[in-house]
Amino acid sequence: MNLEHHFSMLGDMFSSKTVVQPLLEQRLVEFNQSLATFLFIDIKSSQTKRLLSGEDAAPHSLSMVYAGHQFGGFSPQLGDGRGVLLGEVRGQDSLLYDLHMKGAGPTPYSRRGDGRAVLRSCIREYLASEAMAALSIPTSRALGLYDSREAVYREQPEAGAMLLRVAQGHIRFGHFEYFFYQGKQDQLNELIDYCLEHYYPDSLKTDVPLENMLKEVVKRTARMIAKWQAVGFQHGVMNTDNFSFTGETLDYGPYGFMEDYEPDWVCNHSDYEGRYAFSRQPGIGLWNLNCLMKCFSKHLERDQLVAILQGYEVELQTHYDALMMVKLGLNSSKDVHTLLPPLFSILASEKMDYSVFFRLLSYSEKDGFSLLLDEVVDRQRLQSWLQDYQAARIAGCSDWQSVSESMTQVNPKFILRNYLAHSAILAAEQGDYLPFRRLLNVLASPFDEHPESDSLAQRVPEWGKSLEVSCSS
Structure with missing residues (x-):
């Protein structure tokens, strides 16, 4: 090595x-x-x-x-x-x-x-x-x-x-905050040069390397959070010291993958005010980037920093729309904007499992739709949405079989449910790592069927709904 x-x-x-x-x-x-x-x-x-x-x-x-x-x-x-x-x-x-x-x-x-x-x-x-x-x-x-x-x-x-x-990289937004607020300008400049050399070398080839690097940081952060929202992932502790300058998800503490759809879900039971609730993650990403940009207030003018930040919401929404188009098997962002709000309303009122819904939607119309209708109380409401969805699908002129296959490659059958992690931990604490490895195996290829592990795709049982994770996790 x-x-x-x-x-x-x-x-x-x-x-x-x-x-x-x-x-x-x-x-x-x-x-x-x-x-x-x-x-x-x-x-x-x-x-x-x-x-x-x-x-x-x-x-x-x-x-x-x-x-x-x-x-x-x-x-x-x-x-x-x-x-x-x-x-x-x-x-x-x-x-x-x-x-x-x-x-x-x-x-x-x-x-x-x-x-x-x-x-x-x-x-x-x-x-x-x-x-x-x-x-x-x-x-x-x-x-x-x-x-x-x-x-x-x-x-x-x-x-x-x-x-x-x-x-x-393990350089965080907080690295820049430390040197900026300590007034250590020379070290801040060294850190900027280090990041340009090791993480954003393409920016060095431009006339404005710092501006281009910060634009890329904003873009990577926006796309990362768009992906979180699309798969239903909640980080739990979106502090600036937990945000990567290279746009990677870091520091898994009280995280969670959404099960019953709840837009304001808070996975971290230490987050008493819901600051980092699922629906607030995009806004917190922008808030953190504002904190980061302040560290460069002696390098760039305010208007330049504002212009860099303005790229965040556009990038996040554009990438999120693209991800949801593929999850739904559609080819129009307009259809996504039309269909998602009523769908999320149905999922919330029915307390429907987020990942299970999209996985069932990926299957053939005959099998998937009937299974979906069996999941809800208000069948007529979901049936009406499915009719609108089918109309959008037909207007897209795509072959359902091929689209269905592509949807199964973006809508996972297996997600890391809290109760599954809990069960694996209990076994490991007794020296048995087989449940951990079995779970790790399906999570490494979550879009495959793994029929021998169907039990790991099941919804959370009642006892699992009371499990809590906090910053001590």
Whole structure:
């Protein structure tokens, strides 16, 4: 494994030297071999295995410092409180990818915390990041999961664990906020140059590299959130320190995939005011970008920053419309705008499962529509909508069979339901990782039928509806 250390070269104003502190009797219980192959990582190498686990210290490993707006309030200094950046590796695409260990022990930014992670949260992040990748949503990835015999204390003692994760970058909006509000202009300029060189090199070829980079950040953020909304994903903690400058979904804590359709759904039970409710995610994305743009107020004029931000809503709506057109099997955004509002009203009033609806809609008219009508109380209302939908389909002059097949490749049969993750965690805590691996298998190819795993596509049972996730997850 060829481990590079570009971020560490920025110096100690950007990070602190930190090493992974292995857990008591830790074991590598899951390893993402396909991702490792892409990154030229050979886990069979004893040297590589010891380096990744923390048994041998990475020569320039570090924890990053940054700030962030958390639930609307500004925290001037945060940082990697339980994470260690081991370094970067190059993938088969020649791009650099960070190797980052979560739960690696205390760092200078732990704020009196233990710097550890529990098996529960590591499993949830492993499953979520791989599920999102399979849904073609930009995300960090899980490379390895370590469990241990070390007790970590939260509300009660739990099994300690570490998660080795991969992302194009771990630079957050909060990095820029930290240097801007600290008045560290030289370091802010260094960070800008670093991001241009490593993440947005095409912008360097233009006459206005900073403007072009920020436009791309806005575009990537808008498209990421459009994808969240289309699949029914809620992040749960959309703080600026959890927003990636490279447009990847980071930091899976109290996330959720929508089951019963509820536009104002809040998956995070620590979010008492519903700041990050599902319907508010697009607005919060813009709010976070406003916070980011303020950091460049000494580099660009206000009108320039406003113009950059104005691209957000157009990009998000355009991309969302395109995604929903494919989900519905339509070829007109006008039809999408006409059909979605009454559809969402039906789904909400019927408390219908979001993913199940679109999967059934993907099947043949004879099978799918009859199954859909069996799902609702007000059959006449849904029948009326289906008639309008069929009219739009006929006007599109597309062959239903081919469209149906394409719809099944964008409307997943399997999503990461909270109760499934909960069941997998309970089994893993008893040393049984089979349910975890079985779930991971279908989430890695969620559009396939997997008839042997039909039970994993079932709606949430009553006991599962009372499960809660919070920031402690």
